[in-house]
Amino acid sequence: MALEQLDKYTKFFGFILKYYNSDIVKSTTNSAMNEMTVEEIPKDDFDDQPEELVEDLKRMGPTYVKLGQLLSTRPDLLPDNYLAALAGLQDDVETISYQEVENIFEEEIGVKISKAFVEFNPVPLASASIGQVHKAVLHSGREVAVKIQRPGVRKNFFDDLDALKQMAAIAVSHSKEAKKYALDDVVEELRYILLNELDYHKEAQNLMVLKENLKEYSHLVIPQPVVEYSSSKVLTMDFIEGKKITSLGHLKKLETDFNPLIDDLVEAYLKQIIVDGFAHADPHPGNIHLTSNDQIALMDLGMVAKFSPKMMEKIMMLLVGMSKKDGDAITEALLEMSDYNSATANIENFRKNINRLVLESTSTKAEDMETGRIVLQMNRIAANDGIKLPVELNILGKILLNLDQIIAVLTPNYNLQQAIQKFIKRMVNKKIKQELKPENVYGLLLDNKKLAENLPGRLNKITEKLANNEFEIKINAIDETRLTDGFQKVANRITSGLIIAAMIIGAALLMRIPSSYSILGYGILPFIFFLIAIGLGLFLIYNIMFKDENFRNDKDS
Incomplete structure (x- = not known):
């Protein structure tokens, strides 16, 4: 188990190292940091890599093929030529042997293929990463397509997804670009998609719901499941011949x-x-x-x-x-x-x-x-x-x-x-x-019924409080204490500034009056005024720079 996980991480890191310094990642990073939009980057910089990326994803396995298909809808992440290449991404997988198909069908449905169908073509019509499809004929003569899920595919998908989830979490916590583009959400979306695709019960239900919803459109046809021969890993449905x-x-x-x-x-x-x-x-x-x-x-x-x-x-x-x-x-x-x-x-x-x-x-x-x-x-x-x-x-x-x-x-x-x-x-x-519809109108009537029942009592309370002069309206909009405190601080600062300015002006005027006592050539009285003004000014600056911040922190906490 540890060796399998190590192999998955090794493949993943090898893939990341290959593309980390490539033009495609640089273009995404530049776009994320608003340094350059994708359209402004010359297309020649990464014209040769889309097909190579597609092949690398195929080699990485079915989970990464699905990830590539999901990324084909993310133009915020990739340039247009990559989107086009990924949109056509299909995995090349080996077919399941007919013996495995028989075993899976019998294990899931409880009936042998030879008993369930008059004909069953052992050669698949199509084969994909999750399952493959065979054509068959029921005893009633109804032609059907039988989709068989690959053995072990769920475990492989979820092992890969767990590795991807851990890598995405690390990337988001250490990279602004990964966080901006929510790579963890991409992996989570991939998990959700695969959970639904891996459950054929859900697909059978989806076929029936869509058929009912679109029954008015005569030019559209949706194959319907054969519920008796369907399970979470087997889906039997109408075979539709078409191109x-x-x-x-x-x-x-x-x-x-x-x-x-x-x-x-x-x-x-x-x-x-x-x-x-x-x-x-x-x-x-x-x-x-x-x-x-x-x-x-x-x-x-x-x-x-x-x-x-x-x-x-x-x-x-x-x-x-x-x-x-x-x-x-x-x-x-x-x-x-x-x-x-x-x-x-x-x-x-x-x-x-x-x-x-x-x-x-x-x-x-x-x-x-x-x-x-x-x-x-x-x-x-x-x-x-x-x-x-x-x-x-x-x-x-x-x-x-x-x-x-x-x-x-x-x-x-x-x-x-x-x-x-x-x-x-x-x-x-x-x-x-x-x-x-009746059920929606009924819900509306119930809401109105509750309103009608409660309204007289509430109106009675309001009018009673109005009559007794007890009606109050509380508005949580302004912190009055903080507002008045702020005004007081502003007034104090203005007053302090005026006093300091007056002392400086007074000291300057006194310097012109001769004095028998002097310090550094200046009269002692104006010198003292200057010292007091400097001290008050420094104290005022200290309060502005430190005390106001402490005040804000106290209020916020």
Whole structure:
């Protein structure tokens, strides 16, 4: 066990040492310290390294592949060419043997594969770091896809995550850059993502929830699980024959009008994000297929995003602002959902940069637009100005980034901004109807009932106190004692200053009067006045420099 941990740390430190002095880390550091923005660094400085970084992450193992995929949504951390390389990062893993697949299925489900299925293809359709997928046929004739989780994958992931967590904690405690970009939060987010992806029970539930939420969209299809043949490590679901959106032939694109499909796809994702608060978080081209009957299939729901009601409202405001290209509205929405210190954050610079970003995105055609990239770019701008945007905005950016690719392939002339404006109106109506559901109205009635019950008694108490001249309003706004104490100190200082000044002026005038007694050539009386004035002045300076500080410390404690 100790040797395994040592090997993990050795690989990790070897990776860090390789990239610590590289241009990519320097660019991130400079950006973090506001010395230089990523855009100002010449791209040639690190054009040759993105592919090398991708290969190194693959060699590090599945956990680091997932970390790379997560970092592909962090433009505040990495330059654009690295984001593009990491976005397509897929792990190359060996397939599980058919014997292992049989053993895992029987152990999890309690039934042999030969009994559960009429046919089961031993050759996997796909193989990834967490599991691999096989095609099978149930006795009912229903074609299904069976996802089998790799043996030991959970332990490997969590061992790597524990090492990453310790390294991130050390980095955050010793590095301003690591603390600013919250590397410990990145690792925590990775852990949360993997916990969900490793539990196939959750994925089965996600498939059913999404199917129900999107049942009104006839052009979309979501595979449904076979609950009897599913567990935390085995997921059996509908097999959907289709092609990746990005692999469609040119002729197919010319012959088919994809606008109705894209309308449904865009509206469905808007509904997920700002009405349901439950969204398919990984709609990359590999997970979006076009079926033989021209439907769009949403695959792989291991990763979903959940948005709170308040966050949904802020995101809706953000999308409305983006559709209208209103930089100020976008800025206000971002600030309302973010975390920042008003004393240190550069709000005006943030507002200026967001407006500049919005104005530069002049195109409305899908093939030229980068809505997702713009959202992710906002994170980079925010980090440079001392503003921390919520994780949900990264998820939103990733969703929109993938949708941009799909829309650009199927309908290059699609006006996404116009579609968002049109659909937002409908979404708002849906949201209002949802909030007027009986259970929500019932909660509102209960609150009003409590108010109605308590109001007469409270009004009676108020009027009684008013009649007896006992009504008081307490405001904890100003410390009166401290305020008057401060005024007294100011008055004393002014008086002391006037006395000192008078003594100095008096001494200067007395010097002109001849005296039989003198010290150092000066009359004794003006000399004494000067000494007293110097002593009082020093005493006054001492009080200002030390006593006032002690006074503040006493009050604060």
